Amino acid sequence: MSRAPLGAGLELDFERPAASAPHEPEPPELRGLVGADVLLSRGWRGQDADHRLHCVALPSLWLPGLERPILDAASALARRELALPRLEPGPIAEGPPFRQPWRGPDAVGLHLLGFAGDRPVICSHACLGSSCAPLDLALVGGASTAPQSPAWVRALEGAAAAPRTTALGAAALFVAVSAVILLRRPRPGRGAL
Numbered sequence: 001m002s003r004a005p006l007g008a009g010l011e012l013d014f015e016r017p018a019a020s021a022p023h024e025p026e027p028p029e030l031r032g033l034v035g036a037d038v039l040l041s042r043g044w045r046g047q048d049a050d051h052r053l054h055c056v057a058l059p060s061l062w063l064p065g066l067e068r069p070i071l072d073a074a075s076a077l078a079r080r081e082l083a084l085p086r087l088e089p090g091p092i093a094e095g096p097p098f099r100q101p102w103r104g105p106d107a108v109g110l111h112l113l114g115f116a117g118d119r120p121v122i123c124s125h126a127c128l129g130s131s132c133a134p135l136d137l138a139l140v141g142g143a144s145t146a147p148q149s150p151a152w153v154r155a156l157e158g159a160a161a162a163p164r165t166t167a168l169g170a171a172a173l174f175v176a177v178s179a180v181i182l183l184r185r186p187r188p189g190r191g192a193l
Contacts, residue, residue: 002015002016004055006055006123007116007117008117010121011140011142012040012137013138014136014138017135019046019047020044020046020051021044021046022043023044025041025043026081027054028077035058036058036059037056037057038054038056039056040053040055046129049129049130052125052128053137054124055121056121057116057119057120058120058122060119066120067098070120070122072089075111077124078109078124084107087102087103090102096139097138098111098112098114100113101134106130108133108134110134114142115142116142121142
C-alpha cells in the first residue's frame with residue numbers, strides 16, 4: 001500500500017497495480033472550476049490495463065447534499081477526459097468519505113470524496129482496458145464529518161424552514177426601518193425664522 005498526502009491531514013492510501021509500469025498521465029482539465037487545484041496525478045500501464053489516479057481539491061464552500069452533484073461532475077469529467085461513449089455511476093456510499101464506483105465500456109473506476117479541513121477533495125481512479133479492476137483506494141485522516149455550512153447559509157435554511165415567521169419578521173423590520181426614516185427626515189418650514 002502506498003500513501004500520498006493531500007493536505008490538512010488527509011491522505012490517500014492506494015495499491016499500485018501489479019505488473020505495471022508508472023507513467024505521467026495528463027492532469028484533468030478543470031476549466032470552469034475556479035479555485036480547484038490538482039493535488040495528485042499518477043498513472044500505471046500494464047499489458048491490458050491503463051490506470052489513472054487524480055485527486056483534486058475543490059473550493060471550500062460546502063453545503064449538505066452537494067456530494068451527489070460533485071460526484072456527478074467527477075463522472076462527467078472522467079467520461080470527457082477518457083473519451084468514453086457512456087459512463088454508468090453506481091450507488092453512493094455514505095461518508096465522509098463518500099464512495100461511488102462507476103463502469104463504462106472497457107473501463108471501471110471509483111470516486112472518493114473527503115475533506116481536507118473545510119475543503120472538499122475528490123480522488124478518482126480509472127482503469128481502461130480488457131483486464132481492468134478498480135484499485136483499492138482509501139482516504140484516511142482529514143475531517144471525519146462534512147464541514148458545517150457557513151452561518152449565512154444556516155440562517156437562510158432556518159428562514160426557509162419557517163416561512164411564516166420569516167415573513168412576519170421581515171414585515172416588522174420593514175415597518176421599523178420605515179418609521180425611523182420618516183421620523184428622521186427633514187421637514188420643510190420647521191426651524192426657519
